[in-house]
Amino acid sequence: MKKHFKLDITNKQYRSVLLLSYSTIAIIAIAIVLTGLFSWFNVYTQRVIYNLSMTQLQNLDTTISNNLDMWRTQLQTAWQDANIKQHIYTQSDSWKTENWIGSYLQRLCVNNGFAEYVCLFRSEDEFRYYGWRYPEEAEIQQIEQRIMETQNDTQQFIIETSNRKNLCIFLTDRKAMGVSPQRGIIYSLDLDQMEKKLISQKIEDSILLVYTSDGQSIINGKLSDERVEQIWNLLQNQDMSSPGLEIVLDESKYLCNSLYNDVTDMHFVMLQDYHIIQTRMTGMKKAAFISVVASLFIALLLAVILANKLYYPLQDFFSKIGSGPEILPGNEEYSRQQAEITSERIISQIHMMSQQYHSDKILWFLGGEDTDTDIPPVLRLQDRGEHCLFLLYWTNRHYLDENFSSDIYSILERNHSGCKISAFADTGSPWLLILLKEPVRSGSLSDWNKLQPLLEDECTQMAKVHGTQIFYAVSALISEEKDLRPNFQELQMLLKYHLLGQSRKGMTSEIFEDRKKLDIPKKIYDDFLDRIKKGKTEEAIAQLPLLLDELSSYNIKKVLLSLSELCVQIEQCIFSCELTGKQRQENYLDHYIKITSLYDRSDLENYLKHLTEEICFENSVFQEKTLRMNMLDAVEYIQEHYRDEDICVEQVAERFHMSVSYFSKLFNEYAGMTFPEFITDLRLTYAKEMLRANPDINIKKVAEICGFSTTSYFSSQFKKKFGLSPSAVRNS
Missing domain, CATH: 3.30.70 (Alpha-Beta Plaits)
Structure with a gap:
């Protein structure tokens, strides 16, 4: 007779079957959760790595673009300098101008931090180099050839020698776009120095590279030229825009992400060592696995505890309040007021x-x-x-x-x-x-x-x-x-x-209907603008309230347009400032937008005041520079003509277009002595040299040659300066 198997919940064998079933189901559930979690973790980690890579590439792109803009601004500033512009556009040269240009461009290179030298050229055959290093012959040939091959000033090119690699940016004057430049300025930047300062050298698992569109490397990432060229060739055979691209170099796998800037025409590439990334991810996965298992176990215990300690009391509580009309016995009015206050606040916020x-x-x-x-x-x-x-x-x-x-x-x-x-x-x-x-x-x-x-x-x-x-x-x-x-x-x-x-x-x-018929005459600004040009800042600012009072009789539309035009004219009061039609229009629109966004008269007065102070300050700086240059020229002229009998302060002041009193004041501040004292000092020094060089020369003859009218006056001044008579100096 067969024995039929009978399940008995009190039987220990039945409880073992249940325990085994529940354990199997729990293991399968945990395996599914962990598989899904790690799959998501892998995708998420790759996305994070890609985002971090792109962020670093974008930061590098921004840094290099900002530096290029700053260097082009430095070239623009140098181009606008009067001495450099005169040197580039004319064929006249002087030792003083050459010395000044050399000092200016050397300071420019030192302050730049990356530049090694600057090149000025006036034609295809005339190049001059300035800076803290003079280029090698191979560099000179490449610069002079490559600059003539450029089509516009947005380009840049790289020159390479056996031990150097430089990036050249430039500002030129061309007859038309696409035509070789006639004259200009070229900046030569040390790429090795740029890489040291712009890119951290402490990154172990990442390599940053920068290429031009034709494959020339701007930043090598401390790799050899052969390896850099190999990477470029591998990237050219694949879609560089694909995220997380994998390339193999010497049996090592790398993750590659790239970014292209069409303005600078540069490719930014980041290589990350796949092995290092996998090692770090393995450690993170292990930590995540332990955390997940511990969390699941703790959650199971908490679920059992909460089910017994919280769920059943809550169920009993809600069953009681659901069976009766009262929420809190004895506090009905308080509950109703709280509900009304809450409702009013919600309704008020929604209404706002x-x-x-x-x-x-x-x-x-x-x-x-x-x-x-x-x-x-x-x-x-x-x-x-x-x-x-x-x-x-x-x-x-x-x-x-x-x-x-x-x-x-x-x-x-x-x-x-x-x-x-x-x-x-x-x-x-x-x-x-x-x-x-x-x-x-x-x-x-x-x-x-x-x-x-x-x-x-x-x-x-x-x-x-x-x-x-x-x-x-x-x-x-x-x-x-x-x-x-x-x-x-x-x-x-x-x-x-x-x-x-x-x-x-x-x-x-x-x-205000009658005001529409009146046009604002431009002459009302003449006196105000004249004060700015003369550097009379306080007088110009004091005139602003009167000027606005006078504008009060005109239509506001015409006032806004007229004030915008006035701001452009104020900016043009800067010495040697010449705005093109496009620049003038852009400045006009910019001032119109800013003025119309102001609120009251104090805002308008402050806006015009700050603009006036800024322009007057720039003019004062320019005038100070011009006066110093004039005094240098005046001293040079005096040193060439001090022996002329007719030289005098009136003649020199007239030559440099200044009044006698103003010239005398400036000369005294610059030379530390008066004009006659300076002339006398030069003449006496020259006389002393003549007496020593020619022992047989007549004292009267020396006095005449040096521009003294009488021998006695010459002798007294000579002894006063040197402590010896002219004859004593001659005999010695």
Whole structure:
């Protein structure tokens, strides 16, 4: 007789089967979780590695691009220098100019940190090199050949010798784009020095390389030239834009990521040692595995504890409160008040967010010009038989109080009960736009004689409440929707009169209608600009309030345009400043945007004041430099003509276009003695040399040659300076 197997939950064998089943299910579940987790971890790690690589490449790209821009700016500054420009564009040379240019360009190289020398050329056959190192003949040949092959100044080229590699950037003058340069300046930058300073040398698992589009290496990453060329050839055979590209070098695998900058025409490449990355990932996986297993075990224990200690008491609690109407016995009123407060706060926050979104949408429509945009419902007029007015409010402050909108809304709602009232404000703006709307048949908004006193009284009430002066502008009565945008823009233009301190209550476009016929004459700025050119900073700044007062009689649109033009003219007061048509237009638009973004007259005065001070400071620096150069030329002229009998301070001052008194003052500060003392000192020194060189020469003859009118005066001055008579010096 067969024995049938019978399951008995009290049997130990049954409990062993259950334990084995549950353990198997738990192991499978954990294996699935870990497999999914590590798969995700691998993908996530690769993505993180790629993002970090691209971040480093972008940082390197930004650093090199910023340095290239800075170096080109240095070339532009050097090009604008009067001595260098004169040297490049003329064939005249002097030892003084050559010495000055050499000193200037040597300082430029030292301050740059990467540059070794600078090359100036006036033609294809005339190159001169300056700096702290003179280039080798091989470098010179490459520079002079490669610069003539360039098509524009955005290019750069690399020159290589047996032990050096330099990057050359340049600024040139060409007859046209695509034509060889006629003259220019070339910067030669040491790439080895650049790599040491721009790239950290402590990175073990990463190599950073920079190539030009034709495969020339700019930064080698401390690799040999053969290895760098091998990497480029491998990359050329694959898609360089693919993330996490794998390449093999000498049986070692590397992850490669690259970035291309089409402006600088450079490829930035980063190689990461795959073995090092895998080793680090293995350690992280091990730590993650231990953490996951421990977390699962702890979670299982917590689940059992919480199920018994928390779930069942909560279930009992909720079953009790679900069976009766009371939440907390004896505290019904408190619970109801708390619920009401919470609800009011939530509703208030939702209302504020909705109101701001609504304001942004309305103001965006009114300020736009797109005719295809649907008009917001709150602004509709024709299909509802309504007309409306716009009111624009602002104060003497740069902001509106938090309660301003609600206060003015309450007053308007009380005084204009038959109107629909809407308030719109841009985030952070110092003004508030109110829309008053009513049926056409009502007609209360069309009676200006009744409306004006009411609006002024409301404005006065608001001024008392908020403790500041309040202004408002009113649009014309709007009956057609096509007039909404023009009237809103007209109100914003009326707000700009606040820049001139002309804000008032009840402003309308008719108030300033007569000013549209007047053009602002440019001559009112002549005296102001003349003071700037002469470096009279304080006088020019003191004239600014008077100038703005004079502009107050003109239309604000023309004032804004005229002030923008004035700012451009102020910038052109810099000595030797010549703006092209495009530069002038760009500066004009920049000043117009900045001026229209100002709020009140103090902002406008400060803007013009800072611009004036900046220009006057640059002029004073330029004048100081020019005066020093003139004094150098004057001393050189005196040293060449001091033996002339007719030389005098009046003659030298006239030659250098200065008054006698001003020249004498400058000369005394520069030479440390007066003009006659300087002439006498030169003549006596020359006389002493003649007496020593010619023992038989006559004393009277020496006095005549050196420009002294009498022998006695010559002898007295000679003895006063040297302590010996002329004859004693001659005999010695």
